[in-house]
Amino acid sequence: MKLRTFSLAMIGAAGLAVLPGCKKDEAPAAPSTPAATPEPSKPATPEPAQAQTPPAPAGKSTIKGVVKFTGTAPAPTDVAPSSDPACEGMPLKDQPVMVKDGKLQNVLVRVKGNVAGAPAASASSPAVVIDQVKCTYTPRVMGAQAGQPIQVKNSDQTLHNVRAMAGTKPIFNMAQPPSMPPVNKTTPADTELLQLKCDVHPWMKAFIHVSPHPYFSTTGEDGAFTLSGLPAGTYTLEAWHETLGTKTAEVTVKDDETAEASFEFTAG
Template sequence: MTLRTLGLTLLGAAGLLALPACQKESAPPPPAAPTAAEQPSVRAPEAREHAATPIQDPNAPAAAPEAVAAPPGRGVVRGTVTFTGAVPAPAELPPSSDAACEGRAPDAPVQAKGGKLANVLVRVRGTVPGSVATPTAPVMVDQSKCTYVPRVQGALVGQPVLFKNSDGTLHNTRGMAGKKAAFNIAQPPAGTPVQKPLPTDSDVLKLKCDIHPWMTAYVVSNPNPFFVTTGEDGAFTLQGLPAGTYTVEAWHETLGTKTAEVIVKDDAPAEASFAFSMADASATK
């Protein structure tokens, strides 16, 4: 081998040895770790489940049903429910040795004062065009001092009812749809509230307690959100109706029903009034 050939061979070997080192030095640096602001938000599975299923406080009052109208109505129906004649005396309740029943209210289906009738469910009958009602929470019936509270209330079709026992005694809640038993649940003191669906074969759910037989209440279901229960002043207001002609009904547990046809406009409230007397009670028997 000549000296020139040997020199070229050694030079080539040195170049091959230097090649990996060059490649190593020219390799790109590893990516930097993301900062706290760039870190993706990750929640534990149990946190996601808790966020997806919020716990509802049974002591909280039932939220009003959410009504979405398309287009939104601006019509109003208002009026008063009156009672003429002598108001019947409350029924005498049998004595009770149950301390939880002390202070109970008398059983008075007809509650009228100054000619104004309370506990009347006033509602728009049938469906309302352009109005979609979605129940967002159950309506609640409490048992306090051996009395159902409230005695009369409305609910949307498909809206459940939550039954709560605030008394320190045992109750049972028997639901009747007409003459048919819808359910019968026992509710011990301080027990967990029980939720039940409204019956589909009747729009009036009557509630009774077999342990305390004077206890009575009603939940009236309606296909639209335009309903309200009158207070001591007998007044009612239905708001948010689209313009049109409607049948407004006043329902009472013993005095029956009365209806009125109203024409609702956007620019002026419609008036509707209902008058009851004890003669209506005999007519419903």
């Protein structure tokens, strides 16, 4: 009985000895301190924008003139009537050389080569629009700036295909059923002349002259052309016709003035 009492006393003493040791091992509570106020976040420093050269302002000079034709114009060639009802009313003569009162139509006049400071074209530039009406491309001859959009419409209730060629090199070929949205393409920068054809109606043709600048004009019935917004300087003008070839002329224009130029084509 005494032995049991002694054992209990020893266990109790041991337990008391352990308790202080446990308390000693605990980390003392840190004194409470007010939370640090976070510094306000600073806006991120934007990356410096890439330096861009703004487009040079358009010039204030103008070149205008007339393209004439002397002699007898070649006779137009016959176009066989089409059995396609959508082609009813189409021209039955193919007449590349169109002359009225000695003035030549469908001549593309442009500044040859590059023009320093000329504004560049982009996908957001106004489109060059060609329509297909009574199985005929309208207009037949037009100019475009490299990088400028091309839009080909189909106003006929029949199937066309728009095939663009640069010489013998195919550029694009798109089928265009009736009521289909316009064909939208970008003018290539590595070619100077696109010809549009339709394999369904093989007499259809149109020409797009491509320039690195916007200084071009196509003559109408009056044979007149106007190139506006040019910087002052001396330029080589080029007049192009699909069957009569090309002629050139040197023109000097002063700032904010108008210079005149003229071209003359002859038969054969």
